[in-house]
Amino acid sequence: MSDATKAVVTTTYRAALNMALREALQRDPRVFLMGEDVGRYGGTYAVSKGLLEEFGEERVRDTPLSESAFVGAGIGAALNGMLPIVEVMTCNFSLLALDQILNNAATLRHMSGGQFSIPLVIRMATGAGRQLAAQHSHSFEGWYAHIPGIRVVTPATLEDARGMLWTALMDPDPVIMFENALLYNLEGELAADAGAVDIDRAAVRRAGSDLTLVTYGGCLYKTLQAAERLAAQNISAEVIDLRTLRPLDMATVLVSLAKTHRMVIVDEGWKSGSLAAEIMARVMEQAFYELDAPIERVCSAEVPIPYARHLEQAAIPQVDTIFAAALRTVNQHV
Amino acid sequence: MTPDPELARKLLHGMVRIRRFEEKSAELYSAGKIRGFLHLYIGEEAVAAGVMQALRPEDAVFATYREHGHALARGLSAGAIMAEMYGKVEGCSRGRGGSMHLFDAAAKFYGGNAIVGGGLPLTVGYALAQKMQQRTGLAACFFGEGAVAEGEFHESMNLASLWNVPALFLCENNLYAMGTALERSEADTDLVEKAASYRVQGKSVDGMDVLAVLEAAQQAAQFVRDGNGPYFLEFRTYRFRAHSMFDPELYRSKEEVERWKQRCPIAGFSARAIREGWLTPEMIAAIEAEVAREIAQAVEFAEAGTWESVEMLTRDVYTARGQTE
Numbered sequence: 022m023s024d025a026t027k028a029v030v031t032t033t034y035r036a037a038l039n040m041a042l043r044e045a046l047q048r049d050p051r052v053f054l055m056g057e058d059v060g061r062y063g064g065t066y067a068v069s070k071g072l073l074e075e076f077g078e079e080r081v082r083d084t085p086l087s088e089s090a091f092v093g094a095g096i097g098a099a100l101n102g103m104l105p106i107v108e109v110m111t112c113n114f115s116l117l118a119l120d121q122i123l124n125n126a127a128t129l130r131h132m133s134g135g136q137f138s139i140p141l142v143i144r145m146a147t148g149a150g151r152q153l154a155a156q157h158s159h160s161f162e163g164w165y166a167h168i169p170g171i172r173v174v175t176p177a178t179l180e181d182a183r184g185m186l187w188t189a190l191m192d193p194d195p196v197i198m199f200e201n202a203l204l205y206n207l208e209g210e211l212a213a214d215a216g217a218v219d220i221d222r223a224a225v226r227r228a229g230s231d232l233t234l235v236t237y238g239g240c241l242y243k244t245l246q247a248a249e250r251l252a253a254q255n256i257s258a259e260v261i262d263l264r265t266l267r268p269l270d271m272a273t274v275l276v277s278l279a280k281t282h283r284m285v286i287v288d289e290g291w292k293s294g295s296l297a298a299e300i301m302a303r304v305m306e307q308a309f310y311e312l313d314a315p316i317e318r319v320c321s322a323e324v325p326i327p328y329a330r331h332l333e334q335a336a337i338p339q340v341d342t343i344f345a346a347a348l349r350t351v352n353q354h355v
Numbered sequence: 356m357t358p359d360p361e362l363a364r365k366l367l368h369g370m371v372r373i374r375r376f377e378e379k380s381a382e383l384y385s386a387g388k389i390r391g392f393l394h395l396y397i398g399e400e401a402v403a404a405g406v407m408q409a410l411r412p413e414d415a416v417f418a419t420y421r422e423h424g425h426a427l428a429r430g431l432s433a434g435a436i437m438a439e440m441y442g443k444v445e446g447c448s449r450g451r452g453g454s455m456h457l458f459d460a461a462a463k464f465y466g467g468n469a470i471v472g473g474g475l476p477l478t479v480g481y482a483l484a485q486k487m488q489q490r491t492g493l494a495a496c497f498f499g500e501g502a503v504a505e506g507e508f509h510e511s512m513n514l515a516s517l518w519n520v521p522a523l524f525l526c527e528n529n530l531y532a533m534g535t536a537l538e539r540s541e542a543d544t545d546l547v548e549k550a551a552s553y554r555v556q557g558k559s560v561d562g563m564d565v566l567a568v569l570e571a572a573q574q575a576a577q578f579v580r581d582g583n584g585p586y587f588l589e590f591r592t593y594r595f596r597a598h599s600m601f602d603p604e605l606y607r608s609k610e611e612v613e614r615w616k617q618r619c620p621i622a623g624f625s626a627r628a629i630r631e632g633w634l635t636p637e638m639i640a641a642i643e644a645e646v647a648r649e650i651a652q653a654v655e656f657a658e659a660g661t662w663e664s665v666e667m668l669t670r671d672v673y674t675a676r677g678q679t680e
Contacts, residue, residue: 132448
């Protein structure tokens with residue numbers, strides 16, 4: 022079958038994640054899902070809907086509101102032959118389990134001299150935009166990407182929502198998967214035979230030659246819209262979706278920079294000490310002389326995300342702010 | 356419980372081995388051979404030595420940062436532990452863990468956790484996996500009474516009970532969380548009652564009496580093995596030495612320490628074993644000689660060990676690609 026005639030289905034990011042979970046549970050008896058309201062409720066974001074009925078309470082396991090204990094239990098089960106998928110409702114709540122994630126999941130392998138593997142996947146929702154205020158709207162993926170010993174992935178497309186989970190489960194080390202909550206309703210076409218994808222490489226989502234826009238997760242679509250507006254002004258922007266925040270695929274970023282010599286980084290985390298700062302620093306270290314203009318960053322304002330819609334929107338990256346930063350960058354001549 | 360001479364010998368040997376190993380460790384610490392923190396178990400030997408006799412090879416053990424005794428009793432070699440404390444690559448954690456992080460996959464010894472209470476959720480998950488895979492073997496977790504103040508204790512008790520997993524909770528109550536006495540940190544100092552509030556059955560045991568420890572651990576382990584869910588044991592014990600090598604011990608009186616030393620588990624058991632005719636003074640002397648030889652060899656092994664090349668620094672942060680378990 023040629024690509025042109027390849028069968029596709031119209032689906033959503035949520036349904037793609039559900040398919041991935043279902044497939045994982047079907048494929049390997051070691052896989053089980055646990056977390057708050059993953060079973061009878063069907064998942065806070067309805068991602069695990071229908072799985073309890075299909076796989077039963079043993080493998081789709083509702084937990085009490087004990088983030089530290091059930092994340093730690095996931096680590097313990099992973100130490101003992103299982104492939105747990107632990108859902109933490111949002112990354113804001115994951116801080117209650119940070120001790121287990123950092124001091125055990127990320128650390129046990131090295132601290133034991135390589136004796137133990139933790140093949141665990143932790144899924145959590147991230148991001149702002151739904152007027153849920155400061156304790157439900159933050160983006161901690163950049164923080165988690167600071168920690169050696171774990172892998173951090175941020176599926177932004179239907180293909181990645183469908184395909185990253187299995188690859189993450191097959192990874193012998195802990196993987197944290199950040200799902201931007203605004204993406205759950207994202208609709209699009211997905212190959213009917215879509216399956217596992219790599220979790221090593223960044224992807225060029227739009228080719229361009231005048232500047233490189235680096236982003237990931239929920240900001241990908243705003244960045245693509247900004248690129249569209251730039252195109253209307255004859256500015257050709259290349260858009261890179263990092264996909265995996267740790268380890269970073271700098272090679273793909275640097276190949277693009279070598280072509281465009283200009284860069285804007287879009288990251289929903291707070292600017293200070295952000296993932297955007299890390300990418301910027303690496304470009305300085307590895308490709309300083311490729312730059313024809315200073316790198317700009319479009320990040321969240323240094324504020325707890327507020328409730329009121331206009332304030333919330335002002336706090337996070339927007340198409341306008343990305344577009345403006347890109348314009349400044351292409352108009353800089355040193 | 357009346358032990359036969361072989362069991363009596365095993366129990367005494369287990370306790371003496373821990374005591375002498377730690378005395379040597381303290382000496383080597385003063386000599387600068389061992390660095391970092393060194394938390395001695397001296398005084399509490401009856402707990403590790405007794406409990407471990409009740410466990411089987413298929414069981415898993417999770418321990419604390421005061422775990423030399425648990426590691427030795429579980430069967431890790433004194434040499435591998437000593438080499439670990441020297442920071443040598445021949446150590447049981449390749450020199451990455453030190454005194455607080457002893458591991459041995461073959462012995463199902465899962466460390467060595469220096470976050471108080473941090474091993475409890477791991478134990479619950481490990482035990483859950485045992486149950487889901489229909490395996491025999493329980494998950495045993497040692498922790499101090501200080502851990503009872505952590506949220507993870509309460510979350511883990513609840514989860515273990517709710518899911519009815521084969522977990523054995525072993526609380527070593529040595530009365531002080533570092534320097535804070537239990538009654539100064541807990542509104543209710545009845546630890547068995549706390550476990551019971553999660554419908555985890557439990558019992559308080561004299562942790563200075565190795566036979567009482569063994570008997571309670573056997574009964575508790577049987578309860579768990581029979582599929583009745585988790586069990587909680589509190590061992591009332593006492594640490595004769597300071598919390599670590601940096602502790603001036605301002606929080607307890609010399610008289611109190613002396614009073615507890617009168618209840619030394621090794622001296623007490625030795626005297627009783629002779630009195631009851633389980634062991635002879637010659638047999639006890641032979642145990643001491645055997646242990647002395649083993650520890651001398653352990654020190655030699657550690658001294659002769661090698662420093663891992665610095666190029667290997669980031670090894671084992673992630674599994675090497677292509678490497679399978």
